[in-house]
Amino acid sequence: MTPDLSVEIAGTKFNNPILTASGTCGYGEELADVFNLSELGGIVTKTITLMPRAGHPPPRIAEASAGMLNAIGLANVGVDRFIEEKLPFLEKYDTRVVVNIAGWRMKDYVDLAARLTDCQRADMVELNFSCPNVEMGMEIATNAALAEKAVAAVKKVFPRPVIAKLSPNVTDIAEIARACEAGGADALSLINTLVGMAVDIETYYPRLTNNTGGLSGPAIKPVALAMVHKVYQAVEIPIIGIGGIADYGDVIEFFLCGAAAVQIGTSLFVEPTAPIKIMKDLKKYLSERGLRNIRELTGQVRTYQ
Amino acid sequence: MSGIVEEYTMVIRVFDLKRGYFRLTLAPFSKVRSIRPGQFIHVKVPNCGVYFRRAFSVYDVDRQNRSIDIVFKVLGRGTAALARVCRGESMNILGPLGSGFTMPSRRETAVLVAGGIGMPPMYLLARCLVEKGFNPEKILFFYGGNERGDLVDLARIRKLGTKVIPATVDGSYGFKGMVTDAVAEALAAGPGRVRMYACGPEPMLRTIDEMAKLKEIPGQVSLEAPMPCGIGICLGCIKPLREGGYTRVCRDGPVYEMGKVII
Ligand SMILES: Cc1cc2nc3c(=O)[nH]c(=O)nc-3n(C[C@H](O)[C@H](O)[C@H](O)COP(=O)(O)OP(=O)(O)OC[C@H]3O[C@@H](n4cnc5c(N)ncnc54)[C@H](O)[C@@H]3O)c2cc1C
Ligand SMILES: Cc1cc2nc3c(=O)[nH]c(=O)nc-3n(C[C@H](O)[C@H](O)[C@H](O)COP(=O)(O)O)c2cc1C
Ligand code: FES
Numbered sequence: 001m002t003p004d005l006s007v008e009i010a011g012t013k014f015n016n017p018i019l020t021a022s023g024t025c026g027y028g029e030e031l032a033d034v035f036n037l038s039e040l041g042g043i044v045t046k047t048i049t050l051m052p053r054a055g056h057p058p059p060r061i062a063e064a065s066a067g068m069l070n071a072i073g074l075a076n077v078g079v080d081r082f083i084e085e086k087l088p089f090l091e092k093y094d095t096r097v098v099v100n101i102a103g104w105r106m107k108d109y110v111d112l113a114a115r116l117t118d119c120q121r122a123d124m125v126e127l128n129f130s131c132p133n134v135e136m137g138m139e140i141a142t143n144a145a146l147a148e149k150a151v152a153a154v155k156k157v158f159p160r161p162v163i164a165k166l167s168p169n170v171t172d173i174a175e176i177a178r179a180c181e182a183g184g185a186d187a188l189s190l191i192n193t194l195v196g197m198a199v200d201i202e203t204y205y206p207r208l209t210n211n212t213g214g215l216s217g218p219a220i221k222p223v224a225l226a227m228v229h230k231v232y233q234a235v236e237i238p239i240i241g242i243g244g245i246a247d248y249g250d251v252i253e254f255f256l257c258g259a260a261a262v263q264i265g266t267s268l269f270v271e272p273t274a275p276i277k278i279m280k281d282l283k284k285y286l287s288e289r290g291l292r293n294i295r296e297l298t299g300q301v302r303t304y305q
Numbered sequence: 306m307s308g309i310v311e312e313y314t315m316v317i318r319v320f321d322l323k324r325g326y327f328r329l330t331l332a333p334f335s336k337v338r339s340i341r342p343g344q345f346i347h348v349k350v351p352n353c354g355v356y357f358r359r360a361f362s363v364y365d366v367d368r369q370n371r372s373i374d375i376v377f378k379v380l381g382r383g384t385a386a387l388a389r390v391c392r393g394e395s396m397n398i399l400g401p402l403g404s405g406f407t408m409p410s411r412r413e414t415a416v417l418v419a420g421g422i423g424m425p426p427m428y429l430l431a432r433c434l435v436e437k438g439f440n441p442e443k444i445l446f447f448y449g450g451n452e453r454g455d456l457v458d459l460a461r462i463r464k465l466g467t468k469v470i471p472a473t474v475d476g477s478y479g480f481k482g483m484v485t486d487a488v489a490e491a492l493a494a495g496p497g498r499v500r501m502y503a504c505g506p507e508p509m510l511r512t513i514d515e516m517a518k519l520k521e522i523p524g525q526v527s528l529e530a531p532m533p534c535g536i537g538i539c540l541g542c543i544k545p546l547r548e549g550g551y552t553r554v555c556r557d558g559p560v561y562e563m564g565k566v567i568i
Contacts, residue, residue: 024539026538030538030556031538033308033309034310034536057545058541059541061533061539063356063357063533065356072540075540217356269534270534271311271397272399272538
């Protein structure tokens with residue numbers, strides 16, 4: 001019997017636990033040239049804002065050890081063009097669509113979610129509270145009371161599940177997680193990128209025009225795992241693990257630490273077919289161990305006393 | 306679906322072209338037949354600790370053997386490791402990527418301008434033109450470098466039957482000076498209707514782009530940018546457009562009409 005990879009988050013079924021992370025798969029069109037998007041459990045869109053954004057000037061990416069820094073600056077087509085031109089493309093695929101949104105004020109999140117309410121293809125929204133590359137982005141991410149209010153406000157207008165995406169750039173991620181849960185979040189996704197920097201030793205200038213950027217890729221996986229593990233103990237709602245996932249073993253680790261699904265980001269840049277390979281390897285891992293489904297692994301990490 | 310594939314190929318041959326330049330043959334690549342001049346592949350360089358793939362223009366293809374050739378210059382860690390790969394080693398490549406050149410009309414003279422390591426896509430373009438029956442006499446292949454050693458595989462280019470005009474800054478071979486000066490000289494001689502194609506360092510491309518604008522010559526340039534993903538999903542490889550906004554060099558380019566991008 002082939003093991004069951006499907007998972008359920010906030011009453012919504014995903015064919016498998018592999019989603020592609022926001023900002024690393026555009027709106028799906030490009031990856032569709034490489035593999036069939038229906039193979040994915042879900043796709044999380046690039047962050048959408050009310051108005052289109054060109055993003056930061058180049059250079060806005062830099063290579064790092066086992067990862068990268070980015071300061072894209074939330075470049076996106078804006079919600080109107082997204083709904084008109086981008087969302088319809090995803091219509092033909094049997095995969096979940098999570099629309100990631102961000103704003104500068106609480107009202108922006110509410111307006112965005114309201115605009116998406118009638119778009120049935122938007123199965124869920126993910127609130128990007130945590131982009132370290134835009135000035136105001138960090139405020140809601142680091143302030144528990146604000147985060148709770150923002151989630152509650154979005155929940156009022158959006159009838160389907162709401163995911164709060166958490167920043168690792170905080171003192172206590174569990175506190176923010178609890179606040180989002182209290183605000184009514186249906187799930188949490190973590191982590192977003194860690195603030196980082198790289199400097200050119202010839203010119204003395206940082207390698208990004210934004211000076212700092214977000215670190216992602218395999219380099220951040222241990223940090224992400226520790227945070228998922230911590231948040232799992234703090235909340236009841238499901239957790240979507242993100243951070244440096246490159247192979248099936250990484251996925252299993254996230255599940256053991258408490259994830260109910262995962263998102264793959266930076267690895268797509270190096271190996272765009274990674275999700276397909278991971279799925280195959282996950283099935284093998286599960287069947288070799290006689291496990292019937294992946295869900296039963298969530299939170300099964302053993303800890304030393 | 307699946308215009309782009311990620312697959313393992315084998316290193317068939319590593320050819321030392323001297324002075325830090327190498328030619329690498331990889332096979333089999335299933336998409337060999339769909340490759341157009343100007344397109345590139347993204348190569349996962351084994352065992353060197355660099356995280357991103359490295360982009361290389363397709364230099365030549367052999368449809369029979371389903372092989373691809375690239376020519377590269379050792380610049381940093383990735384290319385240094387690539388120079389050390391051995392025959393039979395397996396190598397993961399992603400491609401074919403990017404836009405290709407559009408062909409000139411038969412009434413036009415094709416002016417190809419290659420600067421340094423910008424030569425590979427120019428060679429493939431010349432080869433395809435000749436194969437398609439374009440009169441080789443009407444292809445002017447300008448090839449510039451700092452010195453003689455920068456002009457690699459000249460004999461191979463000449464074999465196509467095109468007119469090759471080498472240029473070196475130090476005058477050690479061919480025209481003495483910038484390749485763009487050689488181009489300007491030729492254009493002043495009035496070669497009739499011309500279409501220009503260029504690939505090379507940015508200052509060269511800027512000059513060609515300006516020249517094209519001034520003389521109202523149509524054509525295309527192939528640009529470079531550091532490329533994390535190569536398929537358009539990271540938004541890292543951007544350049545500013547004249548009309549405003551940014552373009553992704555990997556997917557919207559790397560080949561652009563003259564004047565479109567602020568180089
Ligand atoms: C579409 C495209 C086609 C290319 N085709 C070829 C080709 O046919 N032959 C060839 O030799 N090279 C080609 N390149 C450039 C090649 O990808 C770089 O030389 C290579 O990335 C350098 O890698 P490295 O690891 O050796 O050097 P690194 O250690 O990464 O860098 C060495 C130096 O090169 C600079 N550099 C690195 N990558 C780039 C880049 N993409 N553009 C400009 N500067 C860079 C760095 O800033 C540094 O100064 C192409 C690049 C692109 C984007
Ligand atoms: C180039 C790039 C752009 C990103 N853009 C966004 C974004 O727009 N919104 C967002 O919530 N997260 C964004 N992220 C963060 C990722 O979704 C993910 O949380 C993070 O990169 C960690 O996962 P990874 O290590 O698998 O990439 C971006 C990451 C990268 C590398
Ligand atoms: S290299 Fe990622 S968008 Fe061009």
